[in-house]
Amino acid sequence: MNKENKILIVIADDHALIRKGLKQVLDSEPNIETYEAENGEQALEFIREQKPQIAILDIEMPKMSGFDVAKQVQNESINIDVIFLTMFKDESLFNKSMDIGVKGYVLKENTVSEIINCIHTVVKGSYYLSPEISDFLIKRNNRLASSATDKSGISLLTPSEKNMLRMVAMMKTNQEIAEELNISIKTVQNHRSNICNKLDLSGAHALLKFAVEHSSGF
Amino acid sequence: MNKENKILIVIADDHALIRKGLKQVLDSEPNIETYEAENGEQALEFIREQKPQIAILDIEMPKMSGFDVAKQVQNESINIDVIFLTMFKDESLFNKSMDIGVKGYVLKENTVSEIINCIHTVVKGSYYLSPEISDFLIKRNNRLASSATDKSGISLLTPSEKNMLRMVAMMKTNQEIAEELNISIKTVQNHRSNICNKLDLSGAHALLKFAVEHSSGF
């Protein structure tokens, strides 16, 4: 089954030089067809109309950033793999990118062959990150998996409060927790309230979110 | 302060060809000194006696695997950065490697320049992974169950329903989702209802629980 009829790729970067260079590299590949956009708006328009399989987006762009394009694409449930091409090794930017489902994250400082590699990897359904970025990912992973980054305030909690958190993390309802511990549901609610105050949490599901994200740390 | 007096590196691989090639590449770098070992035992012996800063270990080796060397080094609390050089993109092997504190993971199929890059990154205190490997880490991070758990019925969902699930997994409230997508909260509620029916979920937090646990699968 030859399904690679042609991979249609939109390239969005406000620097003509990078855009042209990238286009030249990609055009030398068989089965790849490219379209250029010089800002996010143009890219999004093309994505909506032509439905390319892949979007290679510069993050920093006028009118609409690559980040905004990726978010919008996700909101509209458009089936496209997004690859970010950026100059900055910014950790929080990277984390946000992962949150909105970006499949590839390549640094401009890297070799041109890397972007080809990235495209092939993403087409196969995998993620691709520049190795310099993988450090962030490991840290991110370790943050979720270890109590070393314990500055969250969990140490302020009493034993029963920690126990409560454990059960909240299992997504048990207050009623279920109350029954399991043979205490009143009001007690459970009070514990939750107290925990929220100690951890400075507020709003719907705030505690549940915290509990799930830190479930390894208590 | 010139702290790079010389980086001492031990290379352990049972294939002389790879060993020599690697040595040649590294010796062309300034400030790097190499020692060769043709199996894990030799490598460990050298590590104990000469305390090199970095060990580049093939995982598959006779007598003692690179994996065993890394574990032993960790047990003896020897201060050394371990880089695995391997042929296999094996996910469980990679996960185990992360658990024993390996700092770099490079595939042999990759360019020789990658290993140089890896060494510099590791020396600076960061992690380095071949991009093909970072995919594993992302999956690990997304706390995925295997693709076998894919039988959960997610394939029954429409694109907007999957999108809804993504946002539910981020623990956004219906109100927040509605605002972000510029649709009525009732639409959001209906989507949730439909998803619950399709996935045969019911009860408090059932959807949220599902979404969080399967957040890698959509």
Add this chain to the structure above:
DNA sequence: AATTTAATAGGTATAAGTACCTATATAAAA
């Protein structure tokens, strides 16, 4: 042309969680 699916939006009722209070018994600490 008729039917189905997807996305949209509304109604009504109930259940669950959050916010902010008070209050008591007990054990540990100042």
Add this chain to the structure above:
DNA sequence: TTTTATATAGGTACTTATACCTATTAAATT
């Protein structure tokens, strides 16, 4: 001994989510 921290329980008001309903529009299928 008085104070403080912890675990317990209740009240009240409000917000959010769930469970079933109906219904319209557009797009895709039959």
